[in-house]
Amino acid sequence: MTSAFTVFVADYAERRAQLIRADRELNLIRRGQLASTRLGQLALSRSLGSMAAPSTPSFLGAALPLLLGALLPVPSWTVIVLVIAALMALGAVLARLHVGPVVWCSAGMGLGGGAVTWIGIQLHIT
Incomplete structure (x- = not known):
């Protein structure tokens, strides 16, 4: 679970940084304006998806031996x-x-x- 959290934080931080960079390039008045829109929500959901892809098989691979050995x-x-x-x-x-x-x-x-x-x-x- 630690690796899943780390993947999520790193991916989300990168996506938010890209939105902040786009803010600067577009000369928007408020910093983080794009991140507070639907694009920010999309960044969050995509980061959750990128976290779930590697962490689900990892968790299953770790839990399966324990369950099989016990049952x-x-x-x-x-x-x-x-x-x-x-x-x-x-x-x-x-x-x-x-x-x-x-x-x-x-x-x-x-x-x-x-x-x-x-x-x-x-x-x-x-």
Whole structure:
């Protein structure tokens, strides 16, 4: 959630700064005049959207192992396989949303999940 807030603040600040710059270029009397119009509301809603895009899969990817491990009475390695499969599915969904190569994005997410799992095993994170 911290990263979601950081993304939102950075994106919103950039959009507001662009509106303030446009104020100056248009020689408007009051500073921030454009930011207080419908354009300012649009900047806010677009910043919320740009925050939701990366933070939703991140949150789901973090919550899924915890939920599966708590709810399923299966060996721990089964949960790892399910989580990597879920990461691959998220990669495919993101690729479709951003018109990217589905197979490569899915495989990349799966390999990333496998690498993080391997690192956790080597560090004895249980």
